[in-house]
Every structure is written in structure tokens, then in C-alpha cells.
Amino acid sequence: MNLRYALLLGTGFAFGAVAGPQFGPLLAQHSPFGTALAQDVEQNASDAKPGAKNDHDETYRLLTLFGDVFEQVRAGYVSPVTDRELINNALNGMLTGLDPHSSYMTAKQFADMQVQTSGQFGGLGLEVTSDAGLIKVMTPMDGTPAQHAGLKTGDYIIGINGKSLEGIDLSDAVDRMRGQPGTKITLSIKRQGKDKPFDVTMTREIIHIQVIRSALYGKTAYIRVASFDEDTESGLRKAFEALKKQAGGKLDGLILDLRNNPGGLLNQAVAVCDDFITSGAVVSTRARNPRDSQRMDAHGTDITDGLPVVVLINEGSASASEIVAGALQDHHRSITLGVRSFGKGSVQTLIPLSGDNGAIRLTTARYYTPSGRSIQGLGIVPDIKVRETREDDSKYMLREGDLAHIIKNEGGTQTPPQPRTDLPPIAKTIPDAPPANWPAFDLSKPSTDFQLQEGLKVIAAMSGHPMPAEAPDSSAKGGKQPDQQGPSTDSAPHTTH
Structure with missing residues (x-):
């Protein structure tokens, strides 16, 4: 250590x-x-x-x-x-009182996290956090019971199987949601904008963490990155090469989907930036001790060879995904489409404690985009704003700025970013919300994904090739990628289950 x-x-x-x-x-x-x-x-x-x-x-x-x-x-x-209960509570209070992303993990919680990051575990596929004593959904994972049940970022879980969660801490709530695969569980949900809570019944499954999913829409490559784990960059590169081969060696462009990506490993975010940016700064971090601060530059090769790139983001895009979106945006290497991201501009380090005493997750640095801006509490503002639905529910969405005692946005450039002048003409014609007759979003039907469809239009316009009337409804596919402990930008304190 x-x-x-x-x-x-x-x-x-x-x-x-x-x-x-x-x-x-x-x-x-x-x-x-x-x-x-x-x-x-x-x-x-x-x-x-x-x-x-x-x-x-x-x-x-x-x-x-x-x-x-x-x-x-x-x-x-x-x-x-017990004395251990009191000390554990004191340690947790010491850390969670600093900022929303520092926390103490007991030996059991640390072991549970290691099981989760091994690539599969039993549960519902939710990332949750504690917000003013309530359990709040951060991200429903792709293809999991939680996502299929329609749970959304910002939902509050107020009960489990008819029993209130009032006064229950995060770890206890997560323990109650876990269980044997195949067993049913009912969550009571309070959603902003709805007058009454409602119940959602799901069946627990073995959750396979599938980091990379990909599909080919005409000649446009689509790659979804669900989180930044130790094999994310290699998985992305393999997926792109496979799609290029499937397209006969010629692609029109790439859509990189970072929506609801809660973050992960800093080095993997930098490695992904290397796949698109050949030189210059990618991200810089500034720690309390200047000796621990660093700047990371790109030394890669553009795997697309200059093809148009559209990055999709939303309020669930946090941390490492914001590093990638911000770097590609600052270098004008991509066009960012969607809604403002989460706004987590800090880096956490996982520090195992000796004597089987668990671990702490400690905020150790702030990070800054290549232009020197801090997105802490602010997020990445897309180049083209496009909502998922007609309803403007941004005021109900959970972001960093909504959390208690967040760290300050400081140390970065205070000059507002200049409006981009290199956007294609189609950018001015993209509507910011679906039309009235747009179908409800269905994960298995890309044609219902309005943000994706608008991204495909942008790629088609930039490549000079016509776009099909709509993307075919075929499932994105890909392989499972494992997770890793260590320095990260992970949006703790949250728990995956």
C-alpha cells in the first residue's frame, strides 16, 4: 500500500x-x-x-x-x-460528511463490492445512493430487471415488499434487495412529477455486467459503453473493428453512447480518449498535494481514421464518461448530443484497510477538461440538446448539484466556453424533443430511441450519405467486461445490486 x-x-x-x-x-x-x-x-x-x-x-x-x-x-x-457498530458508524459518518462520494466500507461491504466487480452477481441491476436519508436510483443497468421494469434515474425507493425503508441505511437497503435469483421482490417507488407512489414487482436475476454493446445501423457503427472497467477500451476497439468488418470495411461514422454511464476507472477513460484523439491534453487532475497532481495527454491513434463521431449523454452520464465526452468536445473531435450530464468532477481512490477492516473510498482530486474547465456540479452541456421524451423532466433528474455538501467547483477556467462554429448545418434543424406521436421508448426497439435516431441523422449528414427511414429494431450485442478496484472516478457512495 x-x-x-x-x-x-x-x-x-x-x-x-x-x-x-x-x-x-x-x-x-x-x-x-x-x-x-x-x-x-x-x-x-x-x-x-x-x-x-x-x-x-x-x-x-x-x-x-x-x-x-x-x-x-x-x-x-x-x-x-457493539463497539464495532459504533466505530463503523463513526467512520462512515467521518467520510460521508465530507462529500457525497467518500465512504467507509466494512469488510463485508468491501467483499460484496469485489463480488460485484467480478462481472456477475444476484440482484436487480440498480445503482443506488443515499440522498438525505432516502434511497435514490442513480442508474438502472442495461438489460436488467430494473431497466425492464422502467425504473429511472432519480426515482426514490421508499419500501420493499410492503415494508418502509424509513430510517434504513444504504447498505441495509441493498441487502434487502438482494436475494436468490428467481425470487420476486416488490419495490415501492416515489417518482418526481407523480402524485402517488407506485409498486414495481421484479424477479431477481444473476446480473451480468455487460460493459460493451454494439450494433450496425446501415453504415453507422453504434457502440454503447455502460461503464469504465479494466477492459473497456479493448472491448470498444474490438467492437469497432468487428462492425467495420461487418460493414465491408467502410463506415460512415460512429455513435458512442455514454448515457447512464456512471463512471469507473480514470485510466480507462483516458485510454478511450486515446482511440479518438492523437495528441494534446485529455484530462488533468489536481490533488491537495501538488506532487500528486498530473496531466494526461493523448498518445493514441484515431481508430476511426477521422470519421464523424456523435457522443450521446444524459443526466446519468457521470464522472469517467464526462471525462470522455468533455475531452472529445474540447478537441472538437465529436458532436455531443442529448441533455446535460451529471456533473461529477472529482476522483476517488479506493484504499483497502489492513487487518480485514474493509476499505475507504476517498475523494483525492478534482479533474479538469483539456480546456481547463471543471464540470463539478455543472456537467457537460451538449452541442445539440435533445430530450428523450416530450416532457421536460429535467427538474426531476438527480445530478451532482442536487446532492448534499458537494465539493466546490474551483481551480478551473472561469471563461465560459465559446459556442462551436464547426457544427454541421443539420444541427440547427434537430428538434429538442420527440414529436407528439413518437412511440414510448422500448430498449429492444432502437426506432423508439429519439436521441439515437437524431444522432444517426447527424452522422448521415456529415458523411454525405442518406440515412434509412429508421434504424432497424435489432438488439445491440456485445461481451461482458470485468471491473477493477483502484483509482477511479466512480460516483460513490453508491451501491450496485
Whole structure:
């Protein structure tokens, strides 16, 4: 483990090891770090620069307060609680109180996450987060029971099998939604814009994480990227080559679909940018310590050889998907179509803790697009705005700016981006919403996907070739890609199940 992360771990345990006359010995018994860390704090105090003594005195007072509260709860709470429960709650509160994406995972939660990232698990196919004590849907995964049932980003899950989730934390709620494949579950849903909650009954399945899905519409390649896992870039490249071969070696362009992509690994986002951008900055990250800040440049080869590219985004496009959309937009390598993205401009690092004590997910940097802008709380604004439905439900959509205590948008250029002058003439004719008679969206029928259909029109116009009346209703296909732990832009704290 990186020494910096090890010291961070040590500081966290030190808070408990010296807090109060009773709490200190208690932690020393339960933690192998207790005595050593208490001595470390004493050493830090003795080595402190002149003028720092008051800071250490205040730290000791706060640690004593923590110990006093611990003892009061331990002794007087209405039901017996274990020391581990109290410490786990304290650690989680320490991290979730910083920003919406930092969190503590117990050993069980960490193990569950590792099972999820292995590529398949039992459940409904939802990514959820905690929002003001409520369970909120971030993303329904492609081809899962949740997506087939019509759950949407921003839905609140208020009950499971007739029992309220009021007062239930995120991990407990997720545990209740998991179960044996083939068993039924009923979720009570509150949706913004609807007066009354409604129930949705689904059957749990083994969820196969299918990162890359692809299809050929005429001579236009379509590739959907559901998340950024360790094999995303290689999967995208293979899918493109297969579609090119299927088209007889000649394509008109590519639609890269990043809608409802919640993010993933930073290095994979950079690698995907390398497939379209040959030189220049892709993304820069700025950490608390300038030595940990970095700029990542493109050193790739354009796999399309300059073909027109349209990137589809929506309010569920977050983090790593925003890095890709922002880089291609800043380099004028693509035309972005859809609605404003989620707006998560931070990077998290997953730090396993020693002694089978789980892990923490810690926000360690902000990121910036090639032009130096931060999209934190703002999102990527599409070049061509196109809604999925006629109803303008943007006010009901969950975005970063709607979450509690988000980190500030700072450090980036404050100059508003200039309107693009290189958009094709068809951009001015694209409607921002479907016509009144447009059919309801059906995942199995691309002809009902209005944003996709408008993207195909843009590709056809840029390539100079006519477009079919509508894309054929054939399922997109592709292979499963595994996930990975490590530095990422993943939109935590959220849980997949």
C-alpha cells in the first residue's frame, strides 16, 4: 500500500486511541494500532513547530468529546450495541460528511463490492445512493430487471415488499434487495412529477455486467459503453473493428453512447480518449498535494481514421464518461448530443484497510477538461440538446448539484466556453424533443430511441450519405467486461445490486 495511504489509515485510528481515559484503553485492546498510534500523536505534538501547540490541544479536546459520546451511547442506548457498530458508524459518518462520494466500507461491504466487480452477481441491476436519508436510483443497468421494469434515474425507493425503508441505511437497503435469483421482490417507488407512489414487482436475476454493446445501423457503427472497467477500451476497439468488418470495411461514422454511464476507472477513460484523439491534453487532475497532481495527454491513434463521431449523454452520464465526452468536445473531435450530464468532477481512490477492516473510498482530486474547465456540479452541456421524451423532466433528474455538501467547483477556467462554429448545418434543424406521436421508448426497439435516431441523422449528414427511414429494431450485442478496484472516478457512495 502507498505510504501516504498507510499514514492516512493510521491517523484515522489515532482519533480513537487517545480519546478519553476509558475510550483510549478500549481502542488499544481492540486495535493493533492503538498504543503505537497514541505514541505517534504524542511524538507529533512534541515535534510540532512553535505555535502549533494550541492545535494539538484542540485535537485532544475533540478526541475526548468523541470518547465521551462513545461511552454515553455504549452505556445508555435503548438497545445494546457493539463497539464495532459504533466505530463503523463513526467512520462512515467521518467520510460521508465530507462529500457525497467518500465512504467507509466494512469488510463485508468491501467483499460484496469485489463480488460485484467480478462481472456477475444476484440482484436487480440498480445503482443506488443515499440522498438525505432516502434511497435514490442513480442508474438502472442495461438489460436488467430494473431497466425492464422502467425504473429511472432519480426515482426514490421508499419500501420493499410492503415494508418502509424509513430510517434504513444504504447498505441495509441493498441487502434487502438482494436475494436468490428467481425470487420476486416488490419495490415501492416515489417518482418526481407523480402524485402517488407506485409498486414495481421484479424477479431477481444473476446480473451480468455487460460493459460493451454494439450494433450496425446501415453504415453507422453504434457502440454503447455502460461503464469504465479494466477492459473497456479493448472491448470498444474490438467492437469497432468487428462492425467495420461487418460493414465491408467502410463506415460512415460512429455513435458512442455514454448515457447512464456512471463512471469507473480514470485510466480507462483516458485510454478511450486515446482511440479518438492523437495528441494534446485529455484530462488533468489536481490533488491537495501538488506532487500528486498530473496531466494526461493523448498518445493514441484515431481508430476511426477521422470519421464523424456523435457522443450521446444524459443526466446519468457521470464522472469517467464526462471525462470522455468533455475531452472529445474540447478537441472538437465529436458532436455531443442529448441533455446535460451529471456533473461529477472529482476522483476517488479506493484504499483497502489492513487487518480485514474493509476499505475507504476517498475523494483525492478534482479533474479538469483539456480546456481547463471543471464540470463539478455543472456537467457537460451538449452541442445539440435533445430530450428523450416530450416532457421536460429535467427538474426531476438527480445530478451532482442536487446532492448534499458537494465539493466546490474551483481551480478551473472561469471563461465560459465559446459556442462551436464547426457544427454541421443539420444541427440547427434537430428538434429538442420527440414529436407528439413518437412511440414510448422500448430498449429492444432502437426506432423508439429519439436521441439515437437524431444522432444517426447527424452522422448521415456529415458523411454525405442518406440515412434509412429508421434504424432497424435489432438488439445491440456485445461481451461482458470485468471491473477493477483502484483509482477511479466512480460516483460513490453508491451501491450496485
